[in-house]
Amino acid sequence: MSGFELPTDRADLFSLGLKLLDKDYFIGQFCPEHGVDPTDLFAKTEVFGGLMSELRASGRFLFGMPVVSKPGPKVIIEEPDGNQREMIMFASNDYLGLSAHPEVHAAIREVVENYGVGAGSSRVNVGYSGIHRSLEAKLAKHWGQEAGLLYPTGYDAISSTIAALCGPNDRVIIDASSHSCIIDGARRSGATVRMFRHNDAKRLEAQLKRASDKGEGAILVVVEGAYSMDGDIAPLDAFVPLVKKYGARLMVDEAHAIGVLGARGHGAVEHFGLEDEVDLIGGTFSKSLGATGGFVVGNAAVLSYLNYLSTRIVFSAAFPPILAHGVSKAIDLMEADGGLRERLWENIRYFSDGFRKLGLDLPEVEVGAVPVRVHKDGVMVDFAAELYEAGIYAIPIVYPSVPHGRSMFRLAMQAGHTTEQLDYALSVFERLLKKYEIL
Numbered sequence: 561m562s563g564f565e566l567p568t569d570r571a572d573l574f575s576l577g578l579k580l581l582d583k584d585y586f587i588g589q590f591c592p593e594h595g596v597d598p599t600d601l602f603a604k605t606e607v608f609g610g611l612m613s614e615l616r617a618s619g620r621f622l623f624g625m626p627v628v629s630k631p632g633p634k635v636i637i638e639e640p641d642g643n644q645r646e647m648i649m650f651a652s653n654d655y656l657g658l659s660a661h662p663e664v665h666a667a668i669r670e671v672v673e674n675y676g677v678g679a680g681s682s683r684v685n686v687g688y689s690g691i692h693r694s695l696e697a698k699l700a701k702h703w704g705q706e707a708g709l710l711y712p713t714g715y716d717a718i719s720s721t722i723a724a725l726c727g728p729n730d731r732v733i734i735d736a737s738s739h740s741c742i743i744d745g746a747r748r749s750g751a752t753v754r755m756f757r758h759n760d761a762k763r764l765e766a767q768l769k770r771a772s773d774k775g776e777g778a779i780l781v782v783v784e785g786a787y788s789m790d791g792d793i794a795p796l797d798a799f800v801p802l803v804k805k806y807g808a809r810l811m812v813d814e815a816h817a818i819g820v821l822g823a824r825g826h827g828a829v830e831h832f833g834l835e836d837e838v839d840l841i842g843g844t845f846s847k848s849l850g851a852t853g854g855f856v857v858g859n860a861a862v863l864s865y866l867n868y869l870s871t872r873i874v875f876s877a878a879f880p881p882i883l884a885h886g887v888s889k890a891i892d893l894m895e896a897d898g899g900l901r902e903r904l905w906e907n908i909r910y911f912s913d914g915f916r917k918l919g920l921d922l923p924e925v926e927v928g929a930v931p932v933r934v935h936k937d938g939v940m941v942d943f944a945a946e947l948y949e950a951g952i953y954a955i956p957i958v959y960p961s962v963p964h965g966r967s968m969f970r971l972a973m974q975a976g977h978t979t980e981q982l983d984y985a986l987s988v989f990e991r992l993l994k995k996y997e998i999l
């Protein structure tokens with residue numbers, strides 16, 4: 561027991577559960593307000609543990625339940641009491657279903673005996689294998705860049721690149737909807753960090769002008785190719801001329817765009833045909849490519865510098881070579897089988913049209929997840945619980961992930977979702993959207 565009185569209102573309880581996952585809030589505000597002894601380093605962890613147990617016991621904290629089946633559009637999850645439940649999955653970023661693809665599995669089996677399970681060391685030590693080298697070469701060639709560099713995760717690729725390249729004299733300009741890895745890297749770099757309103761070219765230009773008026777140091781602009789929460793893509797065609805005008809550099813994080821956008825699934829840069837105009841492209845293997853690991857492609861001299869000055873390369877083991885081989889196969893499948901992407905887009909269109917037919921105001925969806933905006937914060941907990949009871953696994957997005965009044969469900973689509981699954985989900989949403997007077 562934490563000894564704290566938890567809110568009795570379920571929406572407040574749920575909201576508190578999410579807020580507790582923000583370290584700045586928990587240590588900076590919650591602990592001082594509740595008199596947690598700041599001189600005992602572990603005191604706060606006891607409080608945190610107690611609160612979490614109570615939240616879990618309330619049955620209102622759906623995050624992090626183990627999936628005990630193969631990944632895919634339908635999964636089995638295990639509840640705290642051991643009960644197993646079949647769910648239609650709308651929370652996985654394995655958009656193309658490549659994590660469970662038999663050819664990817666065969667590729668991994670092919671090399672596991674010769675390469676083992678782990679890399680054994682960091683890339684600059686002895687964790688770099690022939691498999692890593694050929695994946696880097698493939699990424700560079702296929703993404704139309706001079707060189708490629710692998711990182712243990714996508715988070716590392718983006719955050720460490722920014723932190724290694726920029727210093728206190730520099731300025732990093734980022735979108736207001738940026739993923740945590742971009743914010744983290746920009747802060748760690750020691751550079752001055754400026755944000756501009758999401759996808760707003762005018763605001764970007766204002767920040768570029770302000771930064772270039774300062775004179776000293778360099779300017780790096782970092783944006784994402786696709787914003788999976790906002791449901792839109794970066795207007796790179798508008799951003800590129802601005803970045804050039806002010807002599808800045810542009811890095812694009814293609815995490816949610818790979819496999820979803822571009823003729824071969826390379827992302828937003830390919831979608832806009834800007835391969836020669838963007839300075840650095842970063843990405844992850846953890847979404848459409850169904851594995852784990854991250855990369856950056858770009859100029860060879862820049863990447864060689866990053867290889868030795870990215871802390872997440874030098875001080876962390878490389879990701880397993882067997883996975884690098886699996887990722888290489890997944891890239892081949894993604895590029896060769898345009899049908900996978902077509903099916904994903906058919907599903908995105910079918911599902912978003914379905915919501916529009918129900919009467920939901922849904923702008924064009926440009927990414928792999930359909931944002932269903934509920935707006936009423938107070939109903940989210942019950943809404944999410946009823947979706948769960950109906951066998952639909954969809955994570956509610958509430959404050960502080962989005963501003964108050966902007967609560968939503970981010971429904972991540974998969975190429976493998978069947979029309980029956982989507983129709984069923986639409987019928988459940990119709991019932992609940994009406995019940996909670998959103999329609």
Ligand SMILES: Cc1ncc(COP(=O)(O)O)c(C=O)c1O
Binds near residue numbers: 713716718739741846
């Ligand atoms: C925009 C963006 N960049 C980077 C990452 C991190 O990728 P990884 O899972 O490989 O660490 C994510 C993951 O959520 C992301 O959404």
